[in-house]
Amino acid sequence: MKTFANCIYILISFFSFQANAQSFIALSTGISTDLNNARPFYTVPVTLRWEPFKHSSFFIESIQGTCFTRLSKADAFTTSSQLSEHVVLTEATNLNIQSIGVGGAIVLYTNKKNNRFTLNLSMGICTELFKVKYRNYDMANYEVLNPDVNTRFSGLYASIAGTYNFHKRKQDMFLMMRVQSPSSASGPDHYSLSFHKTAPLELSFGYKLFYNKK
Amino acid sequence: MNYSKNFHLFFIPLVFLTTCHFSNFYPDPDDPGLSRFTSRGYNVATTYVNGKSFVNTGSFTPILQKDSTGSTVDTLHFKWNIYRNDSTYLKSAYQSISFLMPVPSVFNKTNLLAFNGQRFLNSVPVTLQDSSLRNFEGIATLYFVSVSETNYSSNQKYIKLSGLFDGNIGDSIHITKGRFDFEIYEDYLNF
Numbered sequence: 001m002k003t004f005a006n007c008i009y010i011l012i013s014f015f016s017f018q019a020n021a022q023s024f025i026a027l028s029t030g031i032s033t034d035l036n037n038a039r040p041f042y043t044v045p046v047t048l049r050w051e052p053f054k055h056s057s058f059f060i061e062s063i064q065g066t067c068f069t070r071l072s073k074a075d076a077f078t079t080s081s082q083l084s085e086h087v088v089l090t091e092a093t094n095l096n097i098q099s100i101g102v103g104g105a106i107v108l109y110t111n112k113k114n115n116r117f118t119l120n121l122s123m124g125i126c127t128e129l130f131k132v133k134y135r136n137y138d139m140a141n142y143e144v145l146n147p148d149v150n151t152r153f154s155g156l157y158a159s160i161a162g163t164y165n166f167h168k169r170k171q172d173m174f175l176m177m178r179v180q181s182p183s184s185a186s187g188p189d190h191y192s193l194s195f196h197k198t199a200p201l202e203l204s205f206g207y208k209l210f211y212n213k214k
Numbered sequence: 215m216n217y218s219k220n221f222h223l224f225f226i227p228l229v230f231l232t233t234c235h236f237s238n239f240y241p242d243p244d245d246p247g248l249s250r251f252t253s254r255g256y257n258v259a260t261t262y263v264n265g266k267s268f269v270n271t272g273s274f275t276p277i278l279q280k281d282s283t284g285s286t287v288d289t290l291h292f293k294w295n296i297y298r299n300d301s302t303y304l305k306s307a308y309q310s311i312s313f314l315m316p317v318p319s320v321f322n323k324t325n326l327l328a329f330n331g332q333r334f335l336n337s338v339p340v341t342l343q344d345s346s347l348r349n350f351e352g353i354a355t356l357y358f359v360s361v362s363e364t365n366y367s368s369n370q371k372y373i374k375l376s377g378l379f380d381g382n383i384g385d386s387i388h389i390t391k392g393r394f395d396f397e398i399y400e401d402y403l404n405f
Contacts, residue, residue, distance in 0.1 A: 077251075077357060077359050077378055078357075078378070079333065079335075079355040079356075079357050079378045079379060079380045081335045081336065081355070085333050085357065139244050143251040143378060143391070143393060144251065145251055145252070145253055145359060145360075145376075146250075146251075146252050146253060146254065147242075147250055147251070149243055149250070150243075189240060191240045191250075192254065
């Protein structure tokens with residue numbers, strides 16, 4: 001706990017020279033693909049970022065990703081003489097990603113209108129839950145060859161995001177391109193699955209909600 | 215000699231027994247007590263016998279040999295040891311399962327590879343042997359879902375065999391949901 005507190009202190013201090021005018025909460029959503037699987041998982045991430053300090057660009061982020069079902073094929077076999085010896089099943093894999101982390105923003109560019117391009121660096125803990133279901137699977141008679149199973153990975157991640165912050169009609173908005181590393185988690189065992197931990201590449205749009213505005 | 219000093223050495227085989235066995239056993243969430251049906255050379259075989267789960271012992275490969283009968287038809291002997299996959303394993307009713315397939319006397323590795331995808335329906339003699347070495351014989355279905363050759367190097371060739379089986383021994387012993395996944399060093403084959 002003490003180490004964690006020290007890390008937070010170091011981050012706050014390190015990013016203090018990138019001072020904000022106000023504290024804010026940023027909410028964004030978009031689409032994300034996956035750089036770590038040959039057949040990628042597509043998710044809709046919702047990101048909440050809180051920069052609590054006026055004099056530091058230190059932030060806390062929380063990301064919830066909900067996946068579009070990934071469909072693939074699986075082979076199932078039977079010894080039953082009454083049934084076809086081999087059938088092809090549809091495997092539906094759903095993914096739920098939750099990440100929570102801390103980081104800081106570095107301002108790389110500011111123009112006359114005070115639009116800013118910042119680089120956000122963060123790290124934290126990511127949990128991925130893969131849920132696998134075989135559609136129309138006659139479980140009593142068929143066996144799926146090399147089946148995938150429900151799997152949970154939980155470990156550390158690091159991420160980098162390029163953010164363009166701009167104003168329009170008195171609204172503070174931003175566009176963000178963010179990439180997150182696969183988590184450091186090792187699987188529950190050495191069993192090979194048809195999927196790996198994901199590395200989401202996210203493009204999102206969001207709003208900044210300032211508070212304590214002076 | 216101070217035996218008490220070396221007493222801990224007696225436990226080493228026990229440690230191997232408990233750790234090696236489950237190295238490649240991946241529980242099937244749909245069939246409690248059985249390993250998943252795989253084709254990766256995990257050297258694991260599991261089945262239900264009268265609803266009780268059985269697993270092969272250790273990570274040992276099975277016996278796969280051709281027994282000569284002196285005629286034009288030989289017997290392909292496919293056997294592995296089993297025990298109960300639960301807390302009652304010490305009182306296991308059966309200790310091995312074997313399949314005896316009639317094959318031509320010229321049967322060789324190429325013929326074995328040709329088993330790939332072949333299902334032998336209700337035609338393979340199966341034998342369960344109990345701890346008193348009594349044999350219980352019946353008829354099984356054996357499905358070689360995948361048979362392939364793997365070369366790890368020029369002089370290290372393995373045969374990967376994976377498949378399904380079930381069978382009946384009389385009206386009282388039912389073998390169900392059997393699955394195997396073996397990788398056998400080619401030099402161990404006698405054909």
